Amino acid sequence: MKLQALVCLSMFAAATAHADETVFDTHVHLREGETSLRAYEADVTAAHVKLAGFAGMWFGGPNQALAGDPAAIRVNDDAHLALARKHPEMLPVATVHPYDGQAALDEVARVAAAGVKVLKLHPHTQKFDAADPRVLALVRKAGELGMVVLFDNANILPGDSERLFNLAIQAPKTKFIFAHIGGMNFRFWNMLALARTADKFFFDNIYFDISATVVLAADSPIEAEFVWTLRNVGIDHVLLGSDYPQLTLGRTLDALHRLGLTDEEQAKIRVDNARKLFGR
Numbered sequence: 001m002k003l004q005a006l007v008c009l010s011m012f013a014a015a016t017a018h019a020d021e022t023v024f025d026t027h028v029h030l031r032e033g034e035t036s037l038r039a040y041e042a043d044v045t046a047a048h049v050k051l052a053g054f055a056g057m058w059f060g061g062p063n064q065a066l067a068g069d070p071a072a073i074r075v076n077d078d079a080h081l082a083l084a085r086k087h088p089e090m091l092p093v094a095t096v097h098p099y100d101g102q103a104a105l106d107e108v109a110r111v112a113a114a115g116v117k118v119l120k121l122h123p124h125t126q127k128f129d130a131a132d133p134r135v136l137a138l139v140r141k142a143g144e145l146g147m148v149v150l151f152d153n154a155n156i157l158p159g160d161s162e163r164l165f166n167l168a169i170q171a172p173k174t175k176f177i178f179a180h181i182g183g184m185n186f187r188f189w190n191m192l193a194l195a196r197t198a199d200k201f202f203f204d205n206i207y208f209d210i211s212a213t214v215v216l217a218a219d220s221p222i223e224a225e226f227v228w229t230l231r232n233v234g235i236d237h238v239l240l241g242s243d244y245p246q247l248t249l250g251r252t253l254d255a256l257h258r259l260g261l262t263d264e265e266q267a268k269i270r271v272d273n274a275r276k277l278f279g280r
Contacts, residue, residue, distance in 0.1 A: 024052045024274035025249050027179055027211045027241025029060035033083055037090065040244050047250030052271050053280055055150075056084070057093035057120045064125055065095040070103035077111055091278060093118040093150065098128050098135040105141050112145035117278055122152040123160070130163040136170055143174025148277065153178035154212070155185040162188070172203040175277070179241060181208040184216070186229050193232040207277060208233060210269070211241030211252065218255035227259050235265045239274050
């Protein structure tokens with residue numbers, strides 16, 4: 001009976017640990033539109049997380065935005081915008097393919113005019129090279145229009161972080177979020193502490209969401225180094241993302257708690273940095 005009581009107490013503590021914390025989730029995949037959105041919000045409610053909002057994207061999983069069919073991408077972007085109009089807690093994330101050239105640039109301009117603030121690109125699943133000149137032209141255009149560009153940065157592709165860093169250097173007026181902070185190659189990003197010391201070289205336009213990687217790092221042999229990296233890239237540039245439905249926001253938030261960050265650092269990562277970046 002004692003063991004049973006302890007288990008129940010532990011489950012209750014886990015369920016209420018987030019009750020007084022507000023979170024903005026920067027990485028949510030809504031693969032089935034409204035059905036996915038309702039499932040996500042039910043999951044957040046069950047975890048007792050107070051949601052300030054979330055960045056939702058249609059792209060991911062079976063929904064691939066590949067080159068050669070910009071009309072299909074536009075249809076999906078429009079459906080996503082319609083969903084966001086029904087759910088003001090959602091920050092809609094649009095997608096294009098850089099290799100669609102002028103059609104991609106036109107779509108970026110169109111969705112920006114409709115109020116979209118974030119563009120998602122994924123070199124691995126969309127099958128493009130981040131070093132391609134068409135990618136640079138696209139992200140510069142997004143920056144001119146005031147959009148933040150969210151890139152996958154799980155280092156599935158060799159040289160992922162290096163290519164993205166070079167891209168950010170060449171587009172200093174564009175703000176980037178690199179999702180997963182490089183995965184298990186997060187160590188690369190410690191060099192930002194040195195990049196900031198070079199005059200007129202790095203313009204602090206890189207942010208990171210720590211989705212998935214934070215779950216691996218918490219309570220692991222690399223935890224201290226991960227925390228050291230977060231402080232080197234700058235806590236003001238770190239965002240919390242769940243990568244739902246692959247991982248839940250409750251599990252991600254639990255991992256954040258276990259890193260040993262200060263209350264002020266956690267608050268910035270949970271919600272404050274996202275509010276500043278997205279103007280919410």
